[in-house]
Amino acid sequence: MKAIRRFTVRTVLPEPLRPLGELAQNLRWSWHQETRELLQSVDPGGWRAAGGDPVRLLGSVPAQRLAALAEDRRFLRRLTAAAEDLSDYLTNPRWYQSASQGSELPSAIAYFSPEFGITAALPQYSGGLGILAGDHLKAASDLGVPLIGVGLLYRHGYFRQSLSREGWQQEHYPVLDPNELPLTPLCEPGGSPALVTLALPGGRSLRARIWTAQVGRVPLLLLDSDVEENNASEREVTDRLYGGGSEHRLLQEMLLGIGGVRAVRTYCRLTGHPEPEVFHTNEGHAGFLGLERIRELHDGPDALEFDAALEAVRAGTVFTTHTPVPAGIDRFALELIGRHFGDGGELPGVDLDRVLELGRENYPGGDPGVFNMAVMGLRLAQRANGVSTLHGAVSRQMFAGLWPGFDPEEVPIRSITNGVHAPTWVAPEVFRLGAHQVGVQRTEDALAVGGSHSWESVANIPDAAIWEVRRNLREQLVEEVRARLRASWRQRGAGDIELGWTDEVLDPDVLTIGFARRVPSYKRLTLMLRDKERLTRLLLHPQRPVQIVVAGKAHPADDSGKRLVQELVRFADDPRVRHRIVFLPDYGMAMAQRLYPGCDVWLNNPLRPLEACGTSGMKAALNGCLNLSVLDGWWDEWFDGNNGWAIPTADDGSGGPASNEEDGARRDDIEAAALYDLIETQVAPRFYDTDGTGLPRRWIEMVRHTLVTLGPKVLAGRMVRDYVSELYAPAARAHRTVTAEAARDLSAWKARVREQWSRVAIDHVEAGSAGGTVELGSALALRVRVALGGLDPADVDVQVVSGRVDDSDRITDASAVSLKPGGRPDLDGRWLFEGPLELDRSGPFGYTVRVLPAHPLLASAAELGLIAVPAEAEGMTAGVLR
Template identity: 55%
Template sequence: MKSIRKFTVRAVVPERLAALEKLAANLRWAWHEPTRRLFEHIDPEAWARSEHDPVTFLGEVEPARLEQLAADDEFVARAEREHAELDAYLTEPRWYQRLEEERPELVAYFSPEYGIAAALPQYSGGLGILAGDHLKAASDLGVPLVAVGLFYRTGYFSQSLSPDGWQQERYPALDPDGLPLSVLRRPDGSAVQISLALPDGGTLTARVWRAAVGRVTLLLLDTDVPANGDEWRGVTDRLYGGGSEHRLLQELLLGIGGVRALRAWAELAGAPEPEVFHMNEGHAGFLGLERISAAIGEGLTFPEALQLVRGGTVFTTHTPVPAGIDRFDRALVERYVTSELLPGVAPADALALGVEPGADPETSAFNMAVMGLRLAQHANGVSELHGRVSRRMFAALWPGFDPEEVPITSVTNGVHAPSWTDPALIALAERTLGTDDSEHADWQTPALGDAELWAVKREMRARLVEEARRRLVAGWEEQHPGGQAPEWMSRALDPDVLTVGFARRVPTYKRLTLMLQDPERFAAILTNPVRPVQFVIAGKAHPADDEGKRLIQRLVQFAARPELRERIVFLPDYDIGMAELLYPGCDVWLNTPLRPLEACGTSGMKAAMNAALNLSILDGWWAEYAADDFGWVIPSADSAGDEGERDEREAASLYELLEHRIVPAFYDRPDPAESAGFFERDADGVPGEWLRMLRATLARLVPELGADRMVREYVERLYRPAAERRRALVADGARGARELAAWSARVRDAWPEVRVLHVESGGLDQPAVGDELHVRAELALGGLDDADVAVELVSGRSRPDDSLAEPRTTRLARLGDGEYGGTVTLDRAGAFGYTVRVVPSNPLLAGPAELGLVALAEG
């Protein structure tokens, strides 16, 4: 018999243990090991069953046990110490508060998903995990940040497999009352509700859930409220679900509704207006339109409001391919983006922001990333390589400029070490290195012996093996109710065998099955009788991605071969809980994307933090951090004739690395024929070269991979400049925004008449290194003033196609009306080229390319 309704009844905790409820209410427990140990002490078995969720856990603990602990003065004191430590963490100055220069009072961070803890499944993959790590690191650093997202009643989906290996999806409903969330309420107790005007007089209403992520407040909008009919209650039913209109409604709610929820929260909390708005991908792009609407309501025109909004906005792109961008039919967007939804904003002005460069404005798809870039003066990719890819991908927004000058920088992603480092490794650092900061510990000191580090690594591997066996049995029993799981499942994997991990979303470009290009060669690697290798694999395909599902099915069917099933396993339902065991339990982390389609790929970072070595295509973060001490590079077959040949060649390189470098290093002998023994290492059974690489990874690579480094970069390179620009624009009744809008309009109107009329050079008879090139240019400015423009000499090594490599820009000085001149020194031999250009110049611009206007000298 099934219930017709479900809800969560919260536990009644004895008053003396009130500290436990306060600790459970703040998601800092998700990364604070002492707090987790405190809860585990209460009832280790119940703690494991709750999947380390204190809210659920406290509801499962026997009341008698709580009463017993309430009478235990030592435990009560311990709980109160942890609560006092949390209070100190939430209130004491941290890195951000010690910054001497001006800094933003508040940063608003918008993302469609957040991966913070297994107990709050509001993520699908890397984008959400990155967002969660961003909030945690911001909290640790003291960055005043408030985050906004949506609450999905069924999250992403739970994955299982059919007997033939086909992915199946389930959408179990979440009860927010049983999660570490509270409703945002006014002083009178009424719930805050946000409304969006819909076509034909309808209204979409959302309540606001609030979560405490350390010092950061996270606001999540939820449309499952009585004020909505069934059609609208389901807007936030699931992450990335439904058709195009469903997605558009989610993104309207995230952007427009999110800003309105933020205002309501700020009023209740007495918080200042955010000076910086950070869009984590284009899904939140409509937040700019809501802010423009508010500025128009305060007396600005659309162009003035656009300048004001742009100055304080940061846009982060995570996709390296146009197909990864949300694009909506123009007519669909036009139906929803009305003056009723956005008072003061003419629909035509809003729609123009999403028009793709060079497309017909009346028929172009509405591109969310293009809108995000037009609404943000500050933009970045998520690795150095991805920054270069993004500059090329979006170059058409800045016509006339080389991709190197496109105003998109990069901040390489990082991962939150306290969240992702295994407790056993943290305990080892505490015990032998005197610190719980494993991210910055001295792992190369002789104070820590190789045998001790290797023993901890084996312990982590053994826990993964145990969990994998448990999941195999559970999956079999789900498919065969009442049956007895096969005996081989209790032998699957081995805690003493080289273990390779591969886990991520399963779009085709990540190439889940590259390892199966030569299945018999791969099988031989797995089943080598002297030096075997085992693979643990996980990942979810999008519910609508049948090709991704076929990749999973192919892998599952390969792994089902009787001679292989104990050496390669696919674990369904990859999530944070599985990842916390998978990263530590692996010796090598495999990543095989089609270069350069991996924007960053932070799973390998998490593995490195757990003393694993990386084996990866030179893509994403690995392209800038790869070194011999940290793992192995799979060479990219860029010269391959087609995709099939490329896969074959890169798979062959993968096999070669496994057979001839990785396996011998792990088992510490060059050739299996040299000994009949299973392991031949040092006297302690430790592979010395492997341990040297582990230590180098932990000591030198890991400190570069932390989310604290990433957030510091965002603060210094993006948040501070954005706040400074916004202050200049908003001061004195938004005088800066008004003047910049008027100036930009005047420059755009005059630009067709701006020309470089003549260029002449001299001073060189037989050019040699050290000589000076003198250049003079005559210009027509089309009615603009000299102060409106910068005249630049652009020079560099000349390529065969006459383009300039590594161009250097020298500003020319005004010599008279329409005349400019300057000098450049020839600093290296070889082919040399130069040109002269004119670009707009204004102190409130972020750079010369911002307006996308340039006048070039003609040859």
């Protein structure tokens, strides 16, 4: 019989064990080894059965076991120490509280993301974006950054993956009960659930309750539409991560952005948490948060018109783009947006046409009939960034249409390279190796906060100790793989009598390569299969064999990705090679935490430059795994020739997909051959090149070099510190400066500049040489006459832009110097601007001049997308000197 109602009966812990509940509810246990070991010791068998989830564990521990623990003095001492350690962690000042910026730092930051990968016990993530968001929260907690995370609670999470007998991906959607997760409902003072409400067309409403997960010091608010007050269709809005059609996705993103801001306001009202001064949009899915904040200012006590409210909102908003291809961005039909934001929909009183213009692709190459979430995100944020140096360059090129007239290099999108949360991803064995060398506290600080000093001590760890840990981790991975492979084959219909061969799968002494990620086509899961016979020879080499562990999920709607999975699985099923290559279904955090440390080499072969960052290789590197990767994402930035290998690419340096199928196939053939060559001639020989003691000294030296040089760089702590100094602190200063009055003044100034800009023109440029020479170290005296229309000299910045020029007279290393206005306008209303042009570089040299809007509250001279150049200048090539 089926139950008509489901609820969760929670265990009542004996009084001496009450701190266990607090430890289990704060997700710090997921990255704090001592707390995890304490929770595991409550019931080791129950811990395994609960999948390492302490909330589930405590709900299933027998009463007699709890009674015994309540009398166990040794356990109670450990429990008291763990509880005190958590209390110290939550209350003592950390890096942020002593940071040099002091009062310039924001009182709070709201961080919005569609997914968060905190722990496998809270499955609200699908891949890299969610894991990055989870690591961002954890690192912020370790540093004491006052972050509030905001997301959605998906009742089915992302899908669980299994394989059919034929190797076809199958999806399963388990039902998640929030009462069985490490979550707490946010309640009003009377005890009723706190709700946020959105208006839908036709007089309907979308309501969501707010659950909180405590990620160390950071609260994570998750909105859940599965509440009794909603109709059936509204209850399903938060059913699955990245599921449903366009309207379903739109409702999810409205709830995340608009509902998320309302949830933050509710949380701060009920808890006394400081209101955020900075709002960080992690990818475009949450972009509607800016519209809600405009509505707040529009309806507030000091009501602002749309343009002024927009300026106030932009000042304190940060936008991070993770997508290197336009196809990866959410885009909606304008009619759909209009239906939900027009009469009877959300944001009453906010001009619908202005809303539509924020997301419209009204630039060359865009589609003015669609609403682009990333475009809206960029227009609503005064500060934006990509997630690696290369990705920043790709993003500036991709979104250059929003800043017409500017070279892509000047598009105001900077780069902050991603990092990973080392305490989450570093294996306990690697942690203990470092702790033995420099002590527990210094090791914890090195992993959480960064700094190169502690990492340099890795150089003093004996070769034998490093190799013993690496071999131990490889052996653990082999055991994990065999267990998961047996479970997978049972799901595929095999009986135990057929699975004896799995006991011989992989070898703890064989070079192990790992490859695990989502399976879109650009990540090229099957590039390794391009020449199956050559791969087979590498796997079965009599002296230098290779073994490969592969995992990954294709999107449920992506049949081409599923075919790639099936091709890989069918190859791995071949009895000739199945002991050397395996595909593990249901890739997730729990698997990853064994996979990264256990591999010797981490493989990454995307189509360059379509990998925005690729943080899986960072996690592997922190465990002494060497990277074998295309120069894309973070690897393009930090590969140095001694920390792994770079797979040569067949592109011309510009990257991107091939122009046609034939070129794409040729590119795959060339790059696959390069991959095989590297493994055969460099990677495997170095791994198996041992001395008389059996140690591969040159390999160990590469491991040591990887840890010393990459360790401090790839940390999420470094990443979050960069966000604080480069984005959060400037955004907080701008937020405080752009008061209601300042916002009105700024919006009025921008309107005046836009109205007059068509009348701005450079009429004459005169360059006189200094001393009659054009030599290195001399200067040219520039005089530029500019028509400003109805603008004043204070409204503009007249610049001379100079540098070396290429064969087409294009300036390649431009630097800009402002010229000063002199005197009054002439009879034609033109202003004179003067200044020297220093000839500080030899060789072909060129200059041009330009006029940009100038205002102290602009974060970038390109912010308005307005520029005036001489009529003869095309791409800054005027005035070439040779």
